Amino acid sequence: MRRILVLCLFALALSGSSAAQTRVAFLAVGDYGVGGSRELSLGLRMKSFESAHDANWLVTLGDNDYLGSPRLFRVSWQRSFGWARRAGLQVGGVLGNHDYEIGRGGYELATLGMPGRYYTRRVGDGELQLFFLDSNAVTARQTAWLEQQLAESVATWKIAVFHHPAYTCGGYLGNANVLRRWVPLFEEHGVQLVLSGHDHNYQRFAARNGVTYVVHGGGGGGVYRFRGCPRSYPRRVRARYEQGFLYVTATDAKLDVSAIDMRGRVTDHFRLSP
Numbered sequence: 001m002r003r004i005l006v007l008c009l010f011a012l013a014l015s016g017s018s019a020a021q022t023r024v025a026f027l028a029v030g031d032y033g034v035g036g037s038r039e040l041s042l043g044l045r046m047k048s049f050e051s052a053h054d055a056n057w058l059v060t061l062g063d064n065d066y067l068g069s070p071r072l073f074r075v076s077w078q079r080s081f082g083w084a085r086r087a088g089l090q091v092g093g094v095l096g097n098h099d100y101e102i103g104r105g106g107y108e109l110a111t112l113g114m115p116g117r118y119y120t121r122r123v124g125d126g127e128l129q130l131f132f133l134d135s136n137a138v139t140a141r142q143t144a145w146l147e148q149q150l151a152e153s154v155a156t157w158k159i160a161v162f163h164h165p166a167y168t169c170g171g172y173l174g175n176a177n178v179l180r181r182w183v184p185l186f187e188e189h190g191v192q193l194v195l196s197g198h199d200h201n202y203q204r205f206a207a208r209n210g211v212t213y214v215v216h217g218g219g220g221g222g223v224y225r226f227r228g229c230p231r232s233y234p235r236r237v238r239a240r241y242e243q244g245f246l247y248v249t250a251t252d253a254k255l256d257v258s259a260i261d262m263r264g265r266v267t268d269h270f271r272l273s274p
Contacts, residue, residue, distance in 0.1 A: 024124035025054060027089075028161070028246040030061030030197025031096065032219025035076045039220050041262070043080030046245055049264050050087065053247060056123055058084040059130065060112060061197035061216065062096025062163030070107035077111050092121055092132055096163040096197060100136050118142050120149050128250045129155035131191075133162035138177035146182065150189035156274050157250050158191045165196035165215045167205050167233050171224030172198060174233070186211045192255065192272050195246065200224040202242055202259050204268060208234040212272060216259065218243040238268045 027050060032042055046058075058081065065073040084091055093112030099105035108114070117134040131149060134142060150158065164175035166183050186194060187209040197217035201224050205213040213234065217224075223241045244261040252274070259268040 022127060023249060023251050024056050024128050025249040026057035026059050026123065027055050028059040028061055028195055028248065029219045031063040031200055031217035031221050033063055033065040034220040035067045035072060039076055039080045042220055045262055045264060047083045049260060055089055058089045058091050059161060060093035061161065061195060062094045063098045063197060064093060064108055064112065066098050068102060073108060074111055092130065094132050094162050095134055095136060097136060127155060127252055128157040129153050131160045133160060135162040135164035135175060135178055138181050143181045147185050150185060156252055157255055159193045159195065160186060160191050161195050163196060164198050166194060167213050168199040168203060168215045169227050169229035169236060170199040170201050202240040203236055204238040206235040206237050214257065216246050240267055242267060
């Protein structure tokens with residue numbers, strides 16, 4: 001009887017270990033590249049948060065550099081976010097409109113772990129796949145690549161990451177090219193979550209055809225005011241004037257997304273199922 005009990009406890013321990021291994025997580029930050037104390041404060045807040053909430057990746061949502069200097073960009077990144085790689089996180093980013101001002105952002109690629117201006121990465125054992133896109137140039141070539149990659153993906157969770165939102169109602173409205181070319185692909189191929197920056201605030205929209213859209217451009221610039229959304233948009237269910245970042249965790253059974261403010265508090269949270 002004792003042997004059976006020991007075997008059962010061992011099996012449960014193995015089961016718990018396996019479940020823990022399926023959990024993956026990443027931090028995401030947008031419009032943060034202001035340099036100086038503001039960027040440093042954000043980076044240190046994210047470091048503190050990650051020390052208590054493990055992450056596999058640090059993801060940027062664009063406008064990584066407002067300084068207009070490749071040298072200062074690299075210095076500011078190392079001061080503010082160099083801890084990420086030292087802590088074992090991988091880094092992936094996308095380019096925003098400010099990043100394009102010098103050489104279409106080519107000087108940022110190596111620092112942000114970008115093999116090109118659009119690419120895809122699998123997180124953990126592949127149950128989560130990130131599609132990093134360049135919304136500065138929504139070309140036919142990139143769109144064809146995206147369609148192929150989405151069609152071939154077998155990931156439980158498909159998350160698209162790019163700078164210019166499909167839906168936003170603040171300092172900007174949604175990007176027409178993204179709406180026309182990419183949104184239909186997200187819906188057709190089962191993308192569950194889309195993350196963007198650009199608007200300096202936090203917004204979450206109700207899922208439309210299975211896709212939830214989140215905007216967080218509150219990395220460090222001045223916060224933009226909200227406006228009413230067009231009737232054609234999905235319903236905006238959360239809007240906050242705040243700076244901070246996102247924390248996303250995934251298992252085979254659920255995807256949790258939290259907005260974290262500069263005090264480390266959760267100001268919004270939602271959960272998706274496959």
